[in-house]
Amino acid sequence: MDMISLVAMTNPSSPSEQAIDSWAQLIRVSQQLLTTVEKELKAAKLPPLSWYDALLELRRAGAEGLRQFQLKESMLLAQYNLSRLIDRLVKAGLVSRTACMLDGRGHVLHITPDGQQILTNMWEVYRQSIAQHFAQKLSGSEQRALSALMNKLKL
Amino acid sequence: MDMISLVAMTNPSSPSEQAIDSWAQLIRVSQQLLTTVEKELKAAKLPPLSWYDALLELRRAGAEGLRQFQLKESMLLAQYNLSRLIDRLVKAGLVSRTACMLDGRGHVLHITPDGQQILTNMWEVYRQSIAQHFAQKLSGSEQRALSALMNKLKL
DNA sequence: TATATATTAATGCAATTGCATATTTCGAGG
């Protein structure tokens, strides 16, 4: 075995052509899917996906609500961006922010009835996007395979 | 077969739990990967991935260069955003924009030597990110499987 | 050729994001 293939096989900082190609496809396709979904939400005069994600987490949290830092953990958003996202949600009347009695620094966030309604409306559109652009294109076992691959990439 | 399972099997606008789950993982993991890579580029005091993508396409185009609309086709960027991205690249001296003699509306874009250098520097870091966060976590056949899945999702 | 339409690109302005820092409160140690 010559030096070049030795390097190719062992140098962890030199991904193979295969790896680069696969990486590029993952990034490109997922970006494309996201922008398509965002476009479809906008076409339905609905808010962006970030609103959906936040509202969904808050609905899951139920009556107990969530602190901002808890919400942050389930969303890929920087603290300052989440802070402002919540501002907008509160201003739109979809989320309530009430002082937290256990910790004077923070607030507890709850989804409002209006927020629940928006969430439902968004899901109507979002679900169809997922169906059309994702679910229809992959069989059940392909979907499971993709899940498994994504799991390996996590963290 | 009752109506509910009939709907579940045939209604294309209602993706299964499986599909939704798989979708969520794809979006979340790819977003996470992207922000990690961006962070690593920034930590190395290098420009963002959008610069890399544009510069790479321009290097591929070689001496002939590219028109802005051609570059747009290989990048997932709105026209107005590309217009401004190019502004920044030109201002940074990484790309040259010269009047197109065949079409008075547009310009031809070329990567400059400085641009080539930056591209090389970025690839150093980018390659390591891909290796660490992607290539190391998937075997060759898993990478191929992912490619195949992404291909099905394309368009 | 004159005119309408399409293409290519840029731009004013608002919304969002990123970065650094500030503000308030908490909790641990002295």
Add this chain to the structure above:
DNA sequence: CCTCGAAATATGCAATTGCATTAATATATA
């Protein structure tokens, strides 16, 4: 209790993005 570092959140400001529109040229067609 007092002080200090950490945690939770907010904010001023710059950079980027999105949207609508404009500008300039090209192309088609009557």
